[in-house]
Amino acid sequence: LDDDGFKFNLSRRVPADLSTGDEQLGMVALDLIFKTWPADKAAILVTTSLASPVCARWFLEDRFGIALIGTSGRGLKTEALKHALAVYGNGFMREKSLLRWGEGATGTAIQLVAAACGCLPTGIDNYKGTQKDGPSKFVSIIHVLLEGRERERANRNARLQDSKEHTTTLIVTGEDLPEEASTMARLIPIEWSTEPNKTNLTKLQEINKNLVAVGRMWCNYISGINIDMDRWIEDRSILVSLANESGCINPGRVGTTISILKMIWELLLESPLKTVIKKYNKDFEKGLASLLIETSMTTENATEAAQFVETLRELISSGKCVVLDRPVQNENDLNIIGWRLGEGDNDMGKVAILPILARDAVRRVLGPQAQTISSTSLYRQLQEGGYITVSSDGKRVKTKRRGNKTIRVLVFNEGILLDDTVYGMVDLNRPILKNTENTLEKKIYRAVKVS
Incomplete structure (x- = not known):
């Protein structure tokens, strides 16, 4: 560019030429x-x-x-x-x-x-x-x-x-x-x-x-x-x-x-x-x-976590997956994927979700391309996104009582999968105060x- 007489042959597929034009x-x-x-x-x-x-x-x-x-x-x-x-x-x-x-x-x-x-x-x-x-x-x-x-x-x-x-x-x-x-x-x-x-x-x-x-x-x-x-x-x-x-x-x-x-x-x-x-x-x-x-x-x-949660909330709100208001010992409905944690539980008000059943339900909706990452990576994303609560020792899958059984579950925070005012309705978007939004x-x- 600093003198005349230079020519660079890039490729016939790259028609670069700066020598013309008014x-x-x-x-x-x-x-x-x-x-x-x-x-x-x-x-x-x-x-x-x-x-x-x-x-x-x-x-x-x-x-x-x-x-x-x-x-x-x-x-x-x-x-x-x-x-x-x-x-x-x-x-x-x-x-x-x-x-x-x-x-x-x-x-x-x-x-x-x-x-x-x-x-x-x-x-x-x-x-x-x-x-x-x-x-x-x-x-x-x-x-x-x-x-x-x-x-x-x-x-x-x-x-x-x-x-x-x-x-x-x-x-x-x-x-x-x-x-x-x-x-x-x-x-x-x-x-x-x-x-x-x-x-x-x-x-x-x-x-x-x-x-x-x-x-x-x-x-x-x-x-x-x-x-x-x-x-x-x-x-x-x-x-x-x-x-x-x-x-x-x-x-x-x-x-x-x-x-x-x-x-x-x-x-x-x-x-x-x-x-x-x-x-x-x-x-x-x-x-x-x-x-x-x-x-x-x-x-x-x-992120896979956001897609996972978004699909779960739609499955729950449409009735294709069910979250009970209390744990039941022997339900036969295959659509049940979790329950709301009640009194006496450290996570009272939060939702316990059976992870394998939930992932299978999401795969059926999103198809084979869904959730290709490992369960460990998915749970880490859920934690980093503020969707789930971890145990005191940092474990993302927690142990809960269900009747006389002990079951491993993901504990979703309140308001993530179930709306507190209308059962089964979900608002995943974490609200931001308007003045904070404007400030940002x-x-x-x-x-x-x-x-």
Whole structure:
């Protein structure tokens, strides 16, 4: 970038080319991206695309991705993806250059293309979980791509082969994502269902070939800067703390990603792109705050424990599983999975649940993909989530009397499975006082405010 005559052959599947495009029209095209889709979401998309070479140089261990999630045909996710990638070459606008999930590319091919992208972002279009083992394969690939390199392999001489390193960030489109907390912390979902402004989209499509000028200006700029890592570390500490306060399952990962996005936007405000970028400061702050809040909620609800409890409460409220108001010695109803603990018990008012029967009931509802983790991990998550009470010696499965028998049970706290006012009705959401909610939201908006 500092001289003429250089050419890098990445791969025929990576049509990168920053040699064309009018800078003035490129800036108009960049502005039209914000005017075509909701500006707060467009700001996150553009920032993620431009973040890739920065992460490849300064944040190799903290790369991330976003997923544009929405009903097919509404938000024009694929069109947004192509324009986000087109800042690195006009070839990305062609349909055949897209890396499509499922029938369009094997898992191995996706990894090879992602490795070939180098420091540029990788786009994966049209994820669907309808294929057999599709969700599990998707989760595996996302972790391989974002953790840095493919798995280690040995050759026939029992020597380690060179494994391909991944330095890319990801932009994925689809109608849904697998509900797996660690994946959602790395690949942050963004709802992308609002119909774009068709008039502005038409204008954008007429000049989008000039977006490469934006990529050229950006790459030239970042090739000659240094990052204030002390300031970033300070921001990250604050945002990780807020992610934790918001209930995020993986606050370190989410807070780090949010802090990188904020830093990239602040770099953009100092770059040649600032004349367009500065107009959307408020939109970016709104998008970043929403990203932190919604990702915290999504990852919390995506744990196996949350799914387990959510399914149990629905089974109980619908009458498909029964919780008695007292223990009975010899009931014949196979739907009985527990009872409310009464007077004389240290856990009076709480609910004793038979763990094996409860897990079997949940599996029947969620199918074979449900509760793939061990019972030990599930019970640990239930404890960490505040759903169950443990014994004085720290054991998560407690011993209770049931008539003249001693039975091992999980003891769920009051209000988790059964509402105290209406028997059988459940409210799993732990209420947060409104003023606390507002205070946390204000702290998040202060933390994501750009300078």
